[in-house]
Each structure stands twice: as structure tokens, then as C-alpha cells.
Amino acid sequence: xxxxxxxxxxxxxxxxxxxxxxxxxxxxxxxxxxxxxxxxxxxxxxxxxxxxxxxxxxxxxxxxxxxxxxxxxxxxxxxxxxxxxxxxxxxxxxxxxxxxxxxxxxxxxxxxxxxxxxxxxxxxxxxxxxxxxxxxxxxxxxxxxxxxxxxxxxxxxxxxxxxxxxxxxxxxxxxxxxxxxxxxxxxxxxxxxxxxxxxxxxxxxxxxxxxxxxxxxxxxxxxxxxxxxxxxxxxxxxxxxxxxxxxxxxxxxxxxxxxxxxxxxxxxxxxxxxxxxxxxxxxxxxxxxxxxxxx
Amino acid sequence: xxxxxxxxxxxxxxxxxxxxxxxxxxxxxxxxxxxxxxxxxxxxxxxxxxxxxxxxxxxxxxxxxxxxxxxxxxxxxxxxxxxxxxxxxxxxxxxxxxxxxxxxxxxxxxxxxxxxxxxxxxxxxxxxxxxxxxxxxxxxxxxxxxxxxxxxxxxxxxxxxxxxxxxxxxxxxxxxxxxxxxxxxxxxxxxxxxxxxxxxxxxxxxxxxxxxxxxxxxxxxxxxxxxxxxxxxxxxxxxxxxxxxxxxxxxxxxxxxxxxxxxxxxxxxxxxxxxxxxxxxxxxxxxxxxxxxxxxxxxxxxxxxxxxxxxxxxxxxxxxxxxxxxxxxxxxxxxxxxxxxxxxxxxxxxxxxxxxxxxxxxxxxxxxxxxxxxxxxxxxxxxxxxxxxxxxxxxxxxxxxxxxxxxxxxxxxxxxxxxxxxxxxxxxxxxxxxxxxxxxxxxxxxxxxxxxxxxxxxxxxxxxxxxxxxxxxxxxxxxxxxxxxxxxxxxxxxxxxxxxxxxxxxxxxxxxxxxxxxxxxxxxxxxxxxxxxxxxxxxxxxxxxxxxxxxxxxxxxxxxxxxxxxxxxxxxxxxxxxxxxxxxxxxxxxxxxxxxxxxxxxxxxxxxxxxxxxxxxxxxxxxxxxxxxxxxxxxxxxxxxxxxxxxxxxxxxxxxxxxxxxxxxxx
Numbered sequence: 001x002x003x004x005x006x007x008x009x010x011x012x013x014x015x016x017x018x019x020x021x022x023x024x025x026x027x028x029x030x031x032x033x034x035x036x037x038x039x040x041x042x043x044x045x046x047x048x049x050x051x052x053x054x055x056x057x058x059x060x061x062x063x064x065x066x067x068x069x070x071x072x073x074x075x076x077x078x079x080x081x082x083x084x085x086x087x088x089x090x091x092x093x094x095x096x097x098x099x100x101x102x103x104x105x106x107x108x109x110x111x112x113x114x115x116x117x118x119x120x121x122x123x124x125x126x127x128x129x130x131x132x133x134x135x136x137x138x139x140x141x142x143x144x145x146x147x148x149x150x151x152x153x154x155x156x157x158x159x160x161x162x163x164x165x166x167x168x169x170x171x172x173x174x175x176x177x178x179x180x181x182x183x184x185x186x187x188x189x190x191x192x193x194x195x196x197x198x199x200x201x202x203x204x205x206x207x208x209x210x211x212x213x214x215x216x217x218x219x220x221x222x223x224x225x226x227x228x229x230x231x232x233x234x235x236x237x238x239x240x241x242x243x244x245x246x247x248x249x250x251x252x253x254x255x256x257x258x259x260x261x262x263x264x265x266x267x268x269x270x271x272x273x274x275x276x277x278x279x280x281x282x283x284x285x286x287x288x289x290x291x292x293x294x295x
Numbered sequence: 296x297x298x299x300x301x302x303x304x305x306x307x308x309x310x311x312x313x314x315x316x317x318x319x320x321x322x323x324x325x326x327x328x329x330x331x332x333x334x335x336x337x338x339x340x341x342x343x344x345x346x347x348x349x350x351x352x353x354x355x356x357x358x359x360x361x362x363x364x365x366x367x368x369x370x371x372x373x374x375x376x377x378x379x380x381x382x383x384x385x386x387x388x389x390x391x392x393x394x395x396x397x398x399x400x401x402x403x404x405x406x407x408x409x410x411x412x413x414x415x416x417x418x419x420x421x422x423x424x425x426x427x428x429x430x431x432x433x434x435x436x437x438x439x440x441x442x443x444x445x446x447x448x449x450x451x452x453x454x455x456x457x458x459x460x461x462x463x464x465x466x467x468x469x470x471x472x473x474x475x476x477x478x479x480x481x482x483x484x485x486x487x488x489x490x491x492x493x494x495x496x497x498x499x500x501x502x503x504x505x506x507x508x509x510x511x512x513x514x515x516x517x518x519x520x521x522x523x524x525x526x527x528x529x530x531x532x533x534x535x536x537x538x539x540x541x542x543x544x545x546x547x548x549x550x551x552x553x554x555x556x557x558x559x560x561x562x563x564x565x566x567x568x569x570x571x572x573x574x575x576x577x578x579x580x581x582x583x584x585x586x587x588x589x590x591x592x593x594x595x596x597x598x599x600x601x602x603x604x605x606x607x608x609x610x611x612x613x614x615x616x617x618x619x620x621x622x623x624x625x626x627x628x629x630x631x632x633x634x635x636x637x638x639x640x641x642x643x644x645x646x647x648x649x650x651x652x653x654x655x656x657x658x659x660x661x662x663x664x665x666x667x668x669x670x671x672x673x674x675x676x677x678x679x680x681x682x683x684x685x686x687x688x689x690x691x692x693x694x695x696x697x698x699x700x701x702x703x704x705x706x707x708x709x710x711x712x713x714x715x716x717x718x719x720x721x722x723x724x725x726x727x728x729x730x731x732x733x734x735x736x737x738x739x740x741x742x743x744x745x746x747x748x749x750x751x752x753x754x755x756x757x758x759x760x761x762x763x764x765x766x767x768x769x770x771x772x773x774x775x776x777x778x779x780x781x782x783x784x785x786x787x788x789x790x791x792x793x794x795x796x797x798x799x800x801x802x803x804x805x806x807x808x809x810x811x812x813x814x815x816x817x818x819x820x821x822x823x824x825x826x827x828x829x830x831x832x833x834x835x836x837x838x839x840x841x842x843x844x845x846x847x848x849x850x851x852x853x854x855x856x857x858x859x860x861x862x863x864x865x866x867x868x869x870x871x872x873x874x875x876x877x878x879x880x881x882x883x884x885x886x887x888x889x890x891x892x893x894x895x896x897x898x899x900x901x902x903x904x905x906x907x908x909x910x911x912x913x914x915x916x917x918x919x920x921x922x923x924x925x926x927x928x929x930x931x932x933x934x935x936x937x938x939x940x941x942x943x944x945x946x947x948x949x950x951x952x953x954x955x956x957x958x959x960x961x962x
Contacts, residue, residue, distance in 0.1 A: 185738075186742060188737075188743075189735070193760060194729075194760050194761065195727075208747055289746075289747075290791035291791070291793045
């Protein structure tokens, strides 16, 4: 038998390399920790807003209308004299729920369609992809608008509207992934040892296919919240006395000259949350890839 | 110094990525004289391509940085030039021929447009002049119908034709230096021989210097005046072609030379190989970089890096070379040939394991009524315990034949009997059951195992399918045992594929193939993707396993030397048909089919004389969608007659165990 293909020598360059890459790894871990912290904070805001917010979102301070940020009102007050910080905290619930459920529903349906189209091919592929193309020809906001207008504005309908408009991208990416992975040699290798197609699909094709979807979903979350905001702006949002981030954002637009803080802080909240989710999504993808797994 | 065309002094190239700096080439020195051909030889990862790209300063587009050293062309240091000056040197002074001709041309422009553009740019010719010169050049590199070729797009030309066009492009501006990076690696042997012959002619005619980069010492021996052997980013030996091949001055060179199966070693049981693999850039050993794989390494080698020292006009980076070349075993001819083994097999009472009966596999293509006849009426038998080699150029259908035998492709017609039972029209579940007995080893060690699975899971997969009810403990033991058998450390079972080298991954693939004790293994180009030294290790492993486990192999390969070494019988395939089949030695010594004869003549050999050999075979394999009438080989056959185009010859047994499909079987 041959000797093993190992080289058991200490090498100088490896040590140097380790020190160098340690710094980068450290930074990545810090960013990941910050992202998790931010996401956790927003989730707390959504579940138990009264722990975080100083005032009720409906409470008005008639004496302090359009006040810039101060210690009393961290993010200032709006034109009704409501505390913007409290509004942002309370508004997180609807926005987060809307974004997350839209991404889950849209991503799942899209991935399912893409998987079917890519795996079965032929006539199924053709029909499904033509349907996807029809959806794609309509601008996504317009489509969401149309659906919301037809179904009426409730939370569920809003989720449906936003997720339908997100389906095509997920479906296309997933189809491409499946098509390329199912022709990889390791799939044939599994066939050659007598694996069932269903097992090959579940254990080889799917696990190798879905990681781009994770990144897309984390980007899509931001898009979903913004589409939700857009619909709110057009009056098709969730009707509630507590406005969501999108509604806050669009309302504040009218006062941008008098009070920049009204729309800036909800906007920052969206940006921060989306950024945190993106970092988490990237790191999740790396964790799922054995080549990039952090040790 | 002044008469050197190119002087490389202390060139060092690093790769910078987000998280690391890796040293790919460290302080190398060499010179190229006008009209000299020098060759950089080494395995993958030795830094030879990086060196060539550094000379063109193309390495900067791949995250490489030249950190030290000078590259002097004429009287200018290329390392210091600005990009504006560089673009006038690239193509004009230094031209490049790439490995993969099909991807080196831009697919949206015609060959003519790309040639003309280059000449207009560098030679300031008018469009018309450039076009005329283009036609002349294409004629010179041996392309038929040059006027037609000028108007064709890259995808309309075959690999060999494209490589010729690429050479035309390289010589179009009369460069001082041509860098040819593995110019024949992607081509079939017959086409490789043609391209080498062409390069040789051009070398004489244009007196251009050539820097040839190759992993194949036999290609180097055909063209090079001087050879530089690279290992792990360093030059370890420099010698003239004659010196190097008569007496290597470095243990690595010696190992490389011995890894090539030659006529003497053909029937030997084991091929000499270099143990281990080339170190990765991140894990360079201290001292002499070759010492972990060197049989002669001493304490000094482990600690101090040997410099490149001069020995009567040649250079070697080995501390002990003076003593080593005195040793009797340094150039020993290997053990005596064991001939009786071959004869023994022939006289044995033989049991048929697989019988292939007029097997057909056609693929429909979009053009109406046309079919690609990938496998066209093939019949042969494989006996228990033997190795059948299957050779042919790419496009001959050998891989498809292998897969159709294993029922990984559904045959269009014909039958395959395994142990006397047909496996063609079995139900899915029954076929899955049969797979226990027939396994496959794949060509690509990188693609054929799932990157998301650990080694343990990969090897356990067939066990789980076929040995239902095996306990976790037994499974664990079996995996450990298998890893040991294929020469891997059992402790590595929870690692992922990317942590292994190509050779090690191929061992994983082999462990998986033998996990459930199959009786038949299809090895589809199982060693083609590996470096020569590692290739020999895997071949030895396959032969050991055959003896130990009584395996039967169908070994598909394009390297005839290796097939000759492994196989008991060899089948030669051309355009979907087996044109000749005979016991290995008989076939190689006394080929009856003109195609077999041509293939054998095109086999790369160490050529110490630089004499241009007669090209064995013109042209390239026709498209299987449109095969010639009558005998498929007639379009390239020097002996073809009217009769061959009208009537297809039968596959007849002209001697015991020796069948040929030719009207005029050679005498």
C-alpha cells in the first residue's frame, strides 16, 4: 500500500498566514455579533414594545409638535406631537411580520416552482416558466398594488400581494441551480451506486441548491418591507392605529423640510434591520458551505 | 548577458486574497536566448503557468502581484512598465498560445475579425492587407480553405483547427517570444502530434523564441532546447534536453521521468511513482520543498533550502546530487519483465462476466431525422478478473459506451448480459439491486463527490443502499477499513472533500466504488485529471485492489501508455464502433487496423533526437451525427479505396482473440 499523502512539516508561511487571517475572521465575527444583536433588539421591539418605548405610540404631546431629537424625545416628535422613537418601536411589529412572512411565503412558493420546473423539465418546465414570465412582465409594485386593491387591505392580503410579486426571482434562481446541480458528476455517481432518485434529490440536489436563495431572501426582506411601505403610502397598507415603518416613512415625506427626523429614523430602522439580516444571511450561507465554514 | 532575449531575475509572485498572502513563485532566475525553445515542466501547482503569466504581466488580472525581481525583454524591465506601454508589448513582442483553444477565442467574432484586429493594432496594416496576411497565415498553419475559415466563428472549428488558428494569431505580428501554455493538453494524441509538428516547423522557419509550458515531459522532449523543472514555485533543475533525459540531476526530475510508463515498464506490476502530492501554497515545507516526497532526504534537506547550483553547464537545487548520481540505483532499469503472467491469463479457462450484444445508443438532435450515433452496434465480452482497456479519441463514444453498459444511459437497442442475465429491461428496483455488483470510478475527482458531504457520509452512501440493517458500529468499522485499503488516514473520515488533493479524492472515489464488494468496476478516465506522479500511485492502487478483491475492470483512457500498462485486452473505438480488439501486447506490437496503428504512432514518446517524425494521422474525428459512408475511418485512412466508401467492413476475428473491422487488415 502507498504511504499517505501527507506532509507533516512545520511551515513558516502557514503561521504567518494564520495570524493575518485571524484579524479578518475577528472582524467578521464582530459584525456577525452586531447583526445578531440588532436583529434581537428589533424582535424584542416587535414582541414587547412597551419594554423599549418611553411612551405609547398614540400619546400626543400637543405642546411639542415637530420637535427635533432631544433627550425627552430621542427621535423628535411628529406633526401630531407623537414621539417618533415610540412610533418606530411599535411600528416594527407590522413591518417585521409583513417582511418576514412575505419572504417566507414568496421564497417557498418560488423555490417550489423553480425546483419542479428544473427537476422535471419538459412540458412542466415550459408551463411553469411561462407563468412566471407573465408575472414578471408586470412591475412588482404594480402587481402588489393590483392584488392588494382586489383583495382589500388586510395583513394577509398584503402578505399575498408582496410575496406573489417576489415569486419570479426565487423561481428563476432555483430553477437554474437545480438544472446545473442535477448534471453534476456526483449525482451520476450516486445513481451509479443504485440510489433512488427521490433520495438523490433530497440529499444531494436540494442541499447543494438552496444557498443562493438564502442570500436572496435576506435581500428580499428589505424589498418586501419597502414594497409594504409603498402600499401603505398608497393607502393600501394595513389599517391600524399604529403605523408601520413604511407608513411613517411616507407620511414624514411631506414634512421633510420642517422635520427631517420624522422620515429619517423609520428609514434608518429599515436600513439597519435589512443590513443586519444581510450579514446574518451571508454568514449562514458560509456556515452551510463546508469550504468556508469558520473553525 | 546582452544576447539574451528575455532575462528573468529573482522573480517572486504572490497571490493576495481577502484573508491571506500566498507565495506562488519564489525567486526564480532564467534566461531565454533568441530563437531558443525553453520549456518549463512541472505538475499542477508548481507555478509554471504563474511564471508565464507574470512575464506577460497578465497575473495582475488574477490577483497576483510581482513582489520582487525583474523581467527584462530587450532592454526594458516589464515589471516596471505602465499598462499603456504593456499593451504594445503583448501580442506584438510576446504572444501567447493558450491551453483551451475553444475558450481563448471570443465566440461572437469570426476568426478573421480577430486576426485582422490584432494585425491592424500592432502592425498598422490596412484592413485589406491584414486580411490577406491572415489568409496566408492560416494557410501556413495548415488550415484547409483559409478563406472560408476567416469567415467562420470559433464554434464552427474543431479544437485542433482552433489551436492552429491560435498559432497563426500568435505568429501574426512576428513576436520575439511566443509563450505556449500547455498548447496540446486539451487535444487528442493524434492532433497533439500534428500541433507539435507544426510548432517545430515554425520554430525553424521564424526563428522565434518559444517558452513552452507543459506537464508532459514527452512533449517537452520533442520541442525544447533547454528544460527547466519547476516544483512548488521554484526551479529545481535546469539542463539541456539531452542532459536532462540522459541523466536527471534532481530526485524530482528522476521521479517524473520514471512515472512515465515506457516500453520496459509496460508489463511490470507496479509503476514507479513519487509518493505524496505537491504541497499547497499555504503549507510549504521548510528546507528543500521536495524533501517530504524525496527518498533521499536528509536532515540538511529538512532544514536548509538548497540553492540552484551550477554543475558543468547545468543547474540543480539539491544538496546531495553529487553523491546521488554516483549511486547505482539512480538510473537503474527496473525489475525484469514478468511476461508469463500475460500468457497465463490467456490460457486460463475463462468465464464471461459481461456480454455486450450489438449495443446501440443514439441521441436525437434538433435537426430533423438526424441522430448522433454515439454507440453504434458494439459487441464484445469481458471475462472475470481481467482488465479491458477502451481507447479512442474524444468523440469516439467510449464514455457513452461505458455508461450504457452500466445502464446509466438507456440503450437504444441491443443487450447487456451480466453473469448471463440481461440487465437492459430490468425494473428500476431490480436494476438498483444489480448496481451492487457494478460500480464506477469517475474522471473528475473534484466533481464526482458531493462537496457538502463528509468523507464518511460519501463512503457510507453505497453501504446504506445495499447493506440494509447494517449496525452503526459495523458501518464505522467498514469505513475505517476501506479508507485504509485505499491508503487514506482513517482519522480523516469526518473531513470534507475540499480538504483533499485530486489524488486523494480519487482514492475516496475508489473507496466508495469498492465499498460493497462489486465484481465489476468501470474506470472512466480515472487517472486523466491527475498529475503524472499521482497517476502512477492510483494505477498501482487499482492493480493492487484487482488482485486482492478479484475485480474486473473496464478501463477507459486516452493515454495509450497507461492503458497498455493496465489492460489485459484493449478495444479501440472510432465513431461509435469498436474497430479492433486484441490482447494488449498483441495490439500494441502488431496493430491490424490503420487507426490503431496511427494512434500508437501518435503516442507521445521521449524523443531525444529532435527529428520530426512523420505525422501519423491527418485531420480530426468527424461528427458522429454525420459519419462517412462505408467504413467510418476512410476519410482519414491512408489506405482507403473506393470499396471502403461503399461497403462497411465486418468486425472479424483474424486471429484467436484478435478482431478487426477493416477490409484490408494490415499485415
